[in-house]
Amino acid sequence: xxxxxxxxxxxxxxxxxxxxxxxxxxxxxxxxxxxxxxxxxxxxxxxxxxxxxxxxxxxxxxxxxxxxxxxxxxxxxxxxxxxxxxxxxxxxxxxxxxxxxxxxxxxxxxxxxxxxxxxxxxxxxxxxxxxxxxxxxxxxxxxxxxxxxx
Amino acid sequence: xxxxxxxxxxxxxxxxxxxxxxxxxxxxxxxxxxxxxxxxxxxxxxxxxxxxxxxxxxxxxxxxxxxxxxxxxxxxxxxxxxxxxxxxxxxxxxxxxxxxxxxxxxxxxxxxxxxxxxxxxxxxxxxxxxxxxxxxxxxxxxxxxxxxxx
DNA sequence: CTATGTAGTCAAGTGGCTTGACTAAGTATG
DNA sequence: CATACTTAGTCAAGCCACTTGACTACATAG
Numbered sequence: 212x213x214x215x216x217x218x219x220x221x222x223x224x225x226x227x228x229x230x231x232x233x234x235x236x237x238x239x240x241x242x243x244x245x246x247x248x249x250x251x252x253x254x255x256x257x258x259x260x261x262x263x264x265x266x267x268x269x270x271x272x273x274x275x276x277x278x279x280x281x282x283x284x285x286x287x288x289x290x291x292x293x294x295x296x297x298x299x300x301x302x303x304x305x306x307x308x309x310x311x312x313x314x315x316x317x318x319x320x321x322x323x324x325x326x327x328x329x330x331x332x333x334x335x336x337x338x339x340x341x342x343x344x345x346x347x348x349x350x351x352x353x354x355x356x357x358x359x360x361x
Numbered sequence: 362x363x364x365x366x367x368x369x370x371x372x373x374x375x376x377x378x379x380x381x382x383x384x385x386x387x388x389x390x391x392x393x394x395x396x397x398x399x400x401x402x403x404x405x406x407x408x409x410x411x412x413x414x415x416x417x418x419x420x421x422x423x424x425x426x427x428x429x430x431x432x433x434x435x436x437x438x439x440x441x442x443x444x445x446x447x448x449x450x451x452x453x454x455x456x457x458x459x460x461x462x463x464x465x466x467x468x469x470x471x472x473x474x475x476x477x478x479x480x481x482x483x484x485x486x487x488x489x490x491x492x493x494x495x496x497x498x499x500x501x502x503x504x505x506x507x508x509x510x511x
Numbered sequence: 512c513t514a515t516g517t518a519g520t521c522a523a524g525t526g527g528c529t530t531g532a533c534t535a536a537g538t539a540t541g
Numbered sequence: 542c543a544t545a546c547t548t549a550g551t552c553a554a555g556c557c558a559c560t561t562g563a564c565t566a567c568a569t570a571g
Binding site: 252276277279280283284302303304305 | 527528529530535536537
Binding site: 221230323336340341 | 376377379490
C-alpha cells in the first residue's frame with residue numbers, strides 16, 4: 212500500500228472519529244441542557260429547519276430518507292412541541308414546517324454544546340491552526356466533495 | 362453568539378460533512394468493487410476485526426451496540442463468507458471472530474475506496490496542508506477528545 | 512466446592528424506516 | 542378550459558436492525 216493510501220486511511224479514521232465525538236458530544240450537551248427527549252437524528256432535522264423552515268420533502272432530501280419517514284419525524288417533533296406546521300405561502304399542497312420557540316431554544320443549546328466539544332480542540336491546536344483546519348475543510352467542501360446536506 | 366461559537370459551528374458542520382462524504386464514498390467504492398452485499402455498518406466491524414480478530418463482546422463495545430446485536434451481525438457476516446468463528450486461544454467461553462480471505466479482500470477494497478475519496482482533497486489542498494490537517498486531527502485525538510472506536 | 516462474574520446465544524418485542532396506495536393541488540398541453 | 546400528468550403529503554402495512562430478558566457454558570474468587 213502506498214504512502215498516500217496510508218495517509219488517506221489515517222485521515223479517514225480521524226475524520227470519522229471527530230464526527231463521532233461531535234455527534235455524541237452535541238447530543239450529550241443537548242440532553243444535559245434539558246432536551247432529553249431528542250436523539251441525534253432530530254438535531255440534523257433542526258439544522259435544516261432552523262433558518263426559515265422547510266417542507267417535508269425538503270427535509271426528507273436533507274436527511275436522506277423518504278418523505279414518509281420525514282413526515283413521521285415531523286409528527287413526532289410536533290407532538291413534543293419543537294416544530295409546527297404552517298400553511299405554505301405559495302403552494303397550497305405543501306406545508307411549511309418551522310421551529311417553535313422551544314425548537315429554537317434547542318438549537319441554541321445544540322450550538323452551545325458544539326462549542327463545548329470544539330473548545331478543547333481550540334485550546335490544543337491554538338487559534339491559528341484551528342482557522343487553518345476550518346479553512347482547509349471549507350476548501351474541500353467548496354469543491355463539491357462534501358455532501359451539501361451539512 | 363461569540364466568534365468562537367460561530368467558528369465551532371462551522372467546523373462542526375464541515376467535519377460532519379466530511380465524515381458523511383467518507384462513509385458514503387467508501388461504501389460506494391466497496392460496492393463498486395463487487396462487495397455489494399455489505400452496508401457501512403459492516404465496514405466499521407471490519408475495522409475492528411482486521412488486525413487480529415476480536416470477540417463478540419469487543420466488537421459490540423467497538424460498535425456501541427449490545428452483544429446480541431454484534432452476535433447477529435457476526436452471524437450475518439459468517440453466512441456471507443466474510444468472517445469465521447474460531448475457538449479462543451485462552452478463554453473457552455469466548456470465540457475469536459476473524460476475517461476470511463474474502464473479508465481481507467473487502468478491507469483492502471475499503472482502503473482503496475477511502476484513498477479514492479481523499480485523493481481529490483489532497484489535490485485541492487496540496488501535500489503540505491494535507492499533512493497539517495492529518496496532524497492536527499491526530500493531535501486532537503491523542504488528547505483523548507475523540508472516541509477510541511475509530 | 513460453592514458463589515459470583517463473564518462470554519455468548521436464543522427468543523421476543525420495538526421503533527425507525529421502507530414500499531405501496533391514495534388524496535389534494537399545481538402545471539402543462541390541446 | 543378540459544384533460545393528462547406531475548408534485549406534496551399522508552395513511553397503511555411490512556421489514557429489519559436493534560433492544561431487553563432469559564438462559565447455558567465457562568472462569569474465577571473465597
